[in-house]
Amino acid sequence: MPMDLYQLLRTCTSTRRLRSLHALLIISGRIHDVFFPTTLINLYSRLSDLRSAALSFSRTPNKNIFSFNSIIATYIHHGLPLDAGYCFKSLLLAGPRVRPDEFTFPVALKASLDLKYGKAMHSLVGKLGLGWNVFVSSSLMRMYSRFGAVRDAEKVFVEMPERDSGAWNAMVSGFCQNGMADDAVRIFSEMVTEGVRVDRITIASVLPVCAPLDDFLLGVSIHVFTIKQGLDVELFVSNALIDMYAKLGSVESARQVFDDMLDRDLVTWNSIIGAYEQSGNPRTALQLHSEMQRSGVQSDVLTLVSLASAVAESGTVRSGQSVHAYITRRGWEADDIIAGNAIVDMYAKLGKVELAQRMFDKMPVRDVISWNTLLTGYSQNGLANEAIEIYETMEQHEGITPIQGTLVSVLPAYSHVGALQKGMRIHGQAIRIGLHSDLYVGTCLIDMYAKCGRLNEAIVLFEQEVPRASSGPWNAIIAGYGIHGHGEQALSIFTQMEQERVKPDNVTFVSLLSACSHAGLVDGGQRYFQVMQSKYGIRPAVKHYACMVDLLGRAGHLDAAYGFIRTMPIEPDSGVWGALLGACRVHGNVELGALASKFLFEIDPENVGYYVLLSNMYAKAGKWDGVNDVRSLARRRHLQKTPGWSSIEVNNKVNVFFTGNQSHPQYEDICKEMVILLAKMKSLGYVPDYSFVLQDVEEDEKEHILSNHSERLAITFGIMNTTPKTPIQIFKNLRVCGDCHNATKFISRITEREIIVRDSNRFHHFKDGNCSCRDYW
DNA sequence: GTAGGGTTAG
Numbered sequence: 001m002p003m004d005l006y007q008l009l010r011t012c013t014s015t016r017r018l019r020s021l022h023a024l025l026i027i028s029g030r031i032h033d034v035f036f037p038t039t040l041i042n043l044y045s046r047l048s049d050l051r052s053a054a055l056s057f058s059r060t061p062n063k064n065i066f067s068f069n070s071i072i073a074t075y076i077h078h079g080l081p082l083d084a085g086y087c088f089k090s091l092l093l094a095g096p097r098v099r100p101d102e103f104t105f106p107v108a109l110k111a112s113l114d115l116k117y118g119k120a121m122h123s124l125v126g127k128l129g130l131g132w133n134v135f136v137s138s139s140l141m142r143m144y145s146r147f148g149a150v151r152d153a154e155k156v157f158v159e160m161p162e163r164d165s166g167a168w169n170a171m172v173s174g175f176c177q178n179g180m181a182d183d184a185v186r187i188f189s190e191m192v193t194e195g196v197r198v199d200r201i202t203i204a205s206v207l208p209v210c211a212p213l214d215d216f217l218l219g220v221s222i223h224v225f226t227i228k229q230g231l232d233v234e235l236f237v238s239n240a241l242i243d244m245y246a247k248l249g250s251v252e253s254a255r256q257v258f259d260d261m262l263d264r265d266l267v268t269w270n271s272i273i274g275a276y277e278q279s280g281n282p283r284t285a286l287q288l289h290s291e292m293q294r295s296g297v298q299s300d301v302l303t304l305v306s307l308a309s310a311v312a313e314s315g316t317v318r319s320g321q322s323v324h325a326y327i328t329r330r331g332w333e334a335d336d337i338i339a340g341n342a343i344v345d346m347y348a349k350l351g352k353v354e355l356a357q358r359m360f361d362k363m364p365v366r367d368v369i370s371w372n373t374l375l376t377g378y379s380q381n382g383l384a385n386e387a388i389e390i391y392e393t394m395e396q397h398e399g400i401t402p403i404q405g406t407l408v409s410v411l412p413a414y415s416h417v418g419a420l421q422k423g424m425r426i427h428g429q430a431i432r433i434g435l436h437s438d439l440y441v442g443t444c445l446i447d448m449y450a451k452c453g454r455l456n457e458a459i460v461l462f463e464q465e466v467p468r469a470s471s472g473p474w475n476a477i478i479a480g481y482g483i484h485g486h487g488e489q490a491l492s493i494f495t496q497m498e499q500e501r502v503k504p505d506n507v508t509f510v511s512l513l514s515a516c517s518h519a520g521l522v523d524g525g526q527r528y529f530q531v532m533q534s535k536y537g538i539r540p541a542v543k544h545y546a547c548m549v550d551l552l553g554r555a556g557h558l559d560a561a562y563g564f565i566r567t568m569p570i571e572p573d574s575g576v577w578g579a580l581l582g583a584c585r586v587h588g589n590v591e592l593g594a595l596a597s598k599f600l601f602e603i604d605p606e607n608v609g610y611y612v613l614l615s616n617m618y619a620k621a622g623k624w625d626g627v628n629d630v631r632s633l634a635r636r637r638h639l640q641k642t643p644g645w646s647s648i649e650v651n652n653k654v655n656v657f658f659t660g661n662q663s664h665p666q667y668e669d670i671c672k673e674m675v676i677l678l679a680k681m682k683s684l685g686y687v688p689d690y691s692f693v694l695q696d697v698e699e700d701e702k703e704h705i706l707s708n709h710s711e712r713l714a715i716t717f718g719i720m721n722t723t724p725k726t727p728i729q730i731f732k733n734l735r736v737c738g739d740c741h742n743a744t745k746f747i748s749r750i751t752e753r754e755i756i757v758r759d760s761n762r763f764h765h766f767k768d769g770n771c772s773c774r775d776y777w
Numbered sequence: 778g779t780a781g782g783g784t785t786a787g
Contacts, residue, residue: 006778034778035778036778038778038779039778040778041778042778042779065779066779067778068779069778069779069780070778070779073779101779102780103779103780104779104780105780105781106780107779107780107781109781133780134781135781136780136781138781138782139780139781139782142781142782165782166781166782167781169781169782169783170781170782173782173783199782199783200783201783202782202783203783203784204782204783204784205782205783206783207783208784235784236783236784237783237784238784239783239784239785240783240785242784242785243785244784266785267784267785268784268785269785270784270785270786271784271785272785273785274785274786275785300785301786302785302786303785303786304786305786305787306786306787308786308787309786309787337787338786338787339786339787340787341786341787342787344787345787367787370787372787373787
């Protein structure tokens with residue numbers, strides 16, 4: 001009996017057994033039974049034996065539509081749309097006896113690789129009169145949605161003679177996948193009001209739009225709805241709920257759903273691990289991963305990507321390397337670009353930029369995110385010049401267009417080194433790709449213009465371009481006024497911010513307090529330190545305390561500053577003591593300076609800047625024992641001075657000078673020019689101040705050291721390479737040395753140049769032998 | 778003997 005044979009075939013669990021039964025069918029001649037070829041294709045397909053399936057198909061003498069449908073489905077299910085498309089074409093050429101039917105299209109449509117092909121399929125459906133079938137029409141809708149043609153999908157939906165839940169679902173997910181969240185929700189509500197049966201697929205399709213809409217209430221009401229319908233027990237639904245709650249910021253609700261689940265699959269675990277990782281609980285994420293392993297669920301590449309992010313936030317380089325090794329072992333780093341990017345990001349966040357770079361170099365394919373990740377890695381590890389280099393290399397690679405994140409990463413690097421012309425080029429780029437009014441890009445542009453000395457451009461952007469409903473742009477412009485010494489304007493911007501009801505955050509007050517400090521507005525600073533707490537409920541962080549110490553100290557209230565530190569409810573850090581030490585240096589209070597140094601040498605013993613400051617103070621006061629003590633302490637601790645560097649942008653090229661670095665091609669010429677300048681300066685009364693030389697060397701060597709300071713090299717280079725009497729703008733990574741500060745005053749007078757120096761602290765505008773800077777050295 | 782769909786990442 002043939003039925004017995006079919007049943008026997010269906011019980012095959014190995015392709016070997018199936019093949020021997022197949023041979024038996026051929027020998028016995030039973031293979032000519034019309035049902036066998038199709039059954040065999042389907043069974044081989046189920047056992048993933050594509051070769052045998054294809055062979056059965058090609059050996060079928062009179063192929064009927066069942067055989068065609070099965071072989072097409074086989075290829076689609078095994079991810080081979082090209083082969084499926086080929087079979088579909090041969091079906092069309094097979095003659096009038098076999099034609100595609102309503103079973104063919106739902107599968108065959110998945111083989112369409114572009115909209116044009118899909119539209120041809122649609123017109124074929126019309127010619128064959130198959131549009132009445134819900135499966136066919138829903139599949140057409142999915143095809144259109146896949147290529148972004150949601151309106152065409154909607155047309156099919158509207159014109160369908162009858163619609164089942166699947167058709168409605170196709171409409172909901174079509175809108176969702178094309179980012180049309182409002183329409184998706186609209187269709188979903190229509191479904192409910194028209195009494196169409198909502199199933200787990202509807203829910204799993206519509207839940208992901210709650211997060212982009214930022215609509216927590218919608219999410220909760222859908223959740224309630226699923227409970228009423230008894231759909232909350234469905235795995236897909238629960239998984240989507242976890243993700244929805246996590247993305248809307250409620251990890252607790254996500255956890256509640258997770259805890260209530262009876263079955264969990266890989267997606268469940270990935271979602272909850274991702275939820276904790278994204279919400280700043282990397283440790284919990286790592287714990288959950290161990291729990292997942294204990295419950296016997298195998299990780300996939302998505303798990304590892306979340307794990308890499310969690311390790312980046314809280315892990316060690318060791319655990320980072322084991323995540324990396326796991327990904328390599330599974331072969332994911334070669335064929336998953338996201339996994340590669342995650343590793344680059346992880347190493348960069350762990351401070352291992354070399355390892356990040358090595359991973360980046362190894363990646364076979366890179367996208368714009370890969371470049372962004374590496375760029376941000378350099379930038380956030382303080383390697384602005386390297387970040388810039390990466391950006392410029394990226395620009396030379398065709399086919400990579402910068403996105404928001406690219407500009408947001410590269411602009412601070414340009415701000416950092418004071419590369420105005422390059423920054424302006426990015427501004428142009430932002431305009432071209434329509435991102436110049438973007439909140440984040442705009443904020444970075446404001447910051448860039450302010451830090452590159454163009455406060456006016458920053459103001460224009462703030463006033464006219466950038467959306468100002470959130471604190472970011474306000475913080476940037478307040479800080480901009482601050483570093484340029486315009487404290488009053490910074491305060492008035494803050495007043496305006498309050499009037500426009502924009503909520504200030506902790507960054508706002510850091511900017512505001514430091515603006516007060518630079519401008520000597522002691523009362524204002526103290527008032528806003530109170531306002532921050534009483535009116536806005538922001539508890540001062542250590543950064544705010546450092547600003548206050550700076551504010552009091554700079555203004556000469558050294559004892560008040562010290563008293564303020566004594567009453568701090570939190571542990572003062574190096575920023576706080578450093579502010580006090582800096583103030584002591586300015587006002588010549590050696591004892592208090594020594595006290596501050598004592599703390600600094602404990603908290604931050606590697607930072608050589610503090611040793612330099614203290615030594616300078618002793619030198620200025622003529623306390624040579626003190627100088628020697630500090631120097632030998634620094635030597636004992638094997639401290640090397642942070643390499644100081646200055647940069648100047650000439651003809652769109654950034655020239656970087658390191659202190660004492662003689663490798664610049666024009667070094668010889670710069671030295672000659674410097675000798676001439678120095679003679680003129682001395683004739684006008686310039687006397688080198690050797691207290692700024694930490695090295696223990698002879699006097700004439702000291703003069704050589706001072707004139708090899710990076711800022712001096714950069715300024716001289718600028719004088720030689722720019723039009724006479726035009727302004728010169730320099731950037732220095734550390735604070736400008738006091739002797740260079742004095743020297744620059746003379747240089748500005750001799751060369752009749754305006755010289756603008758931005759150092760790690762503020763702007764100095766030198767003009768006619770004076771400096772705008774309120775601090776004295 | 779054959780058909781459609783949904784959730785997670787850098």
